[in-house]
Amino acid sequence: MSFREKTAWITLVTILVCFGAYYGAIISGMLRQTSWQAFHFGIMAIVGLVLLQVALNLAALLVTPRDSRSASDERELMIHARSHVIGYYVLMIGMAGTLIVTHLPMRGESLVDLIVRIVNVGVAAMVCAALSVAIAQIVMLRRGY
Amino acid sequence: MAKLHIGNHIRRLRFEHGEMTQSDLAERIGMTRQTIAAIEAGKYGPSLEAAFRIAHVFNVGIEDVFEWDEA
Numbered sequence: 001m002s003f004r005e006k007t008a009w010i011t012l013v014t015i016l017v018c019f020g021a022y023y024g025a026i027i028s029g030m031l032r033q034t035s036w037q038a039f040h041f042g043i044m045a046i047v048g049l050v051l052l053q054v055a056l057n058l059a060a061l062l063v064t065p066r067d068s069r070s071a072s073d074e075r076e077l078m079i080h081a082r083s084h085v086i087g088y089y090v091l092m093i094g095m096a097g098t099l100i101v102t103h104l105p106m107r108g109e110s111l112v113d114l115i116v117r118i119v120n121v122g123v124a125a126m127v128c129a130a131l132s133v134a135i136a137q138i139v140m141l142r143r144g145y
Numbered sequence: 146m147a148k149l150h151i152g153n154h155i156r157r158l159r160f161e162h163g164e165m166t167q168s169d170l171a172e173r174i175g176m177t178r179q180t181i182a183a184i185e186a187g188k189y190g191p192s193l194e195a196a197f198r199i200a201h202v203f204n205v206g207i208e209d210v211f212e213w214d215e216a
Contacts, residue, residue, distance in 0.1 A: 002179050073176040074192050075183060141179070144188025 003067035004076055005141045006060040010053060012134040018049040019127045026120065034116045042123075079140040087133035094125020152214040155185045158203045174198040 001009075022045040025031045031038040061068045072080065101121045106113070159165040167181040174195065183189035184199075191199070200207040 002177060067177070070177065071175075073180050074195060075180040075189050076177065144183035144186060 002141065003060060003064045004072070004079075005138060006064065007057060008134045008137040008141065010056040010060065012131060012138065014049055014052045014056065015127060015130055015134070018045040018052065019123075021045060023120075023124065023127075033120055034113050038116075075145060076141075079137055079145065082140065083133045083136035086136045087129040090132040091125055091129035094128055095122070098122045098125060150214045151190050152187065152212045153184065153210055154212075155181070155199065155210060158205070158210065162203060170199070170202060173202050 022042055025041060026033050026038060031041060098118055098121045102114070102118055106117075109117075155170070159167070159170060167185070168178045171178045171181045175198075176195065180189065180191075184191050184195075196207055196211055200210045203210065
């Protein structure tokens with residue numbers, strides 16, 4: 001497995017673990033999304049994501065030092081560009097979802113509840129976009145293009 | 146994924162040039178081994194510049210490396 005593919009897998013797995021835990025806790029009702037616990041858990045998810053990605057990418061760099069030093073070639077640059085186009089469309093769809101969520105009436109919901117819900121949907125859109133970029137990169141790298 | 150209509154003789158040319166490995170060829174033209182493997186398998190069509198670089202390594206014309214596959 002090439003270094004680029006390893007980094008794509010690292011991105012996919014770390015995002016699934018960190019944000020999966022955060023959104024899992026909120027959707028299952030373990031945490032109320034407007035609580036301080038949810039806020040702290042969200043911050044922990046972001047910090048954990050950064051630390052995990054740095055550690056795992058360093059490990060990948062040590063395992064494939066020659067591969068990681070080389071600059072991306074034309075195929076890898078094209079895969080990078082195409083995967084980000086896919087990610088862009090996913091993000092746009094997610095942002096449209098945010099717009100819809102903003103106007104969904106929720107009985108007894110305060111302004112703070114609404115703002116936190118919108119932010120959570122917005123962040124979910126970014127998470128889905130990042131996941132789709134990683135998945136697209138893995139698929140294209142494995143299939144040749 | 147649809148296969149490209151561009152066939153190539155890279156595998157044979159590598160064999161004829163001292164059993165050159167994909168990694169060796171990749172290094173000589175500034176690409177990754179995975180990209181050479183994808184070109185050889187007909188999954189990726191290289192740029193014109195990369196095609197010329199490959200031909201240059203084998204000291205042959207570009208038409209001796211790549212061909213249009215009608216099938």
